[in-house]
Amino acid sequence: MVRVIQQNLRSRTQLRSMVMSMKHIIAILAILLVIAACAPQAPAPEAAPVSEAMPVPDAEPVPDTAAEAAPETVPMGETAPLNDDPAQGVIHDVEIKGFRFTPAVVTIRAGDSVRWTNKDDVAHTATGNGFDTGLLEKDQIGKVTFDKAGSYVYICTPHPGMRGKIIVQ
Numbered sequence: 001m002v003r004v005i006q007q008n009l010r011s012r013t014q015l016r017s018m019v020m021s022m023k024h025i026i027a028i029l030a031i032l033l034v035i036a037a038c039a040p041q042a043p044a045p046e047a048a049p050v051s052e053a054m055p056v057p058d059a060e061p062v063p064d065t066a067a068e069a070a071p072e073t074v075p076m077g078e079t080a081p082l083n084d085d086p087a088q089g090v091i092h093d094v095e096i097k098g099f100r101f102t103p104a105v106v107t108i109r110a111g112d113s114v115r116w117t118n119k120d121d122v123a124h125t126a127t128g129n130g131f132d133t134g135l136l137e138k139d140q141i142g143k144v145t146f147d148k149a150g151s152y153v154y155i156c157t158p159h160p161g162m163r164g165k166i167i168v169q
Contacts, residue, residue: 089145091115094164096124096136096156101164110168113145126164128154 089111095102097119106114116126118136126133126142129152133142146152146168156162 089113091143093117094126095119096126096162099156099159099162101126101154101156101162104163105165105167107167107169108146110147110149111145112168113143114166115141115143117141122158124159124162125157126154127157128152128166132157 090108091113092106092108092115094106094114094116096116099120101116108114114126116124116133116136118124118138118140121138123135123137125135126144131144131152131154133144135158136142146166149168152166152168154164154166
């Protein structure tokens with residue numbers, strides 16, 4: 001009987017020891033997870049400055065499938081012309097800040113351009129069907145001229161939750 005009690009006590013002691021070991025392992029894993037989440041991320045690869053993005057002549061409008069919540073719209077002609085010749089088109093500015101395109105929707109005329117300026121500390125793109133600004137580092141600018149009427153939905157490639165739309169009339 002004493003032997004059974006001793007074995008039972010040893011089993012309980014071993015069980016407690018195993019439970020404590022598992023608790024320590026879980027605590028260590030939790031600490032490592034927190035450290036990994038707080039560690040600085042590697043910087044984005046260096047990108048060459050982008051002054052002009054790929055042209056859009058072959059770009060086809062795509063159906064608008066992005067759901068937007070009350071986007072701002074820039075009225076046509078609210079920005080300064082590219083030069084003194086109005087036939088050259090108008091530049092419409094979109095600011096990239098706080099992981100958002102502002103305004104999210106821009107309405108322009110065929111022949112107008114959209115100029116994206118990145119104000120975030122991380123690199124972003126404006127990438128749609130037939131155009132891509134490339135990676136824009138902080139304070140870099142990408143510009144695209146839209147020649148065909150239609151609706152052009154675009155995203156930021158590294159952050160696909162960032163969405164915008166260009167409506168070309």
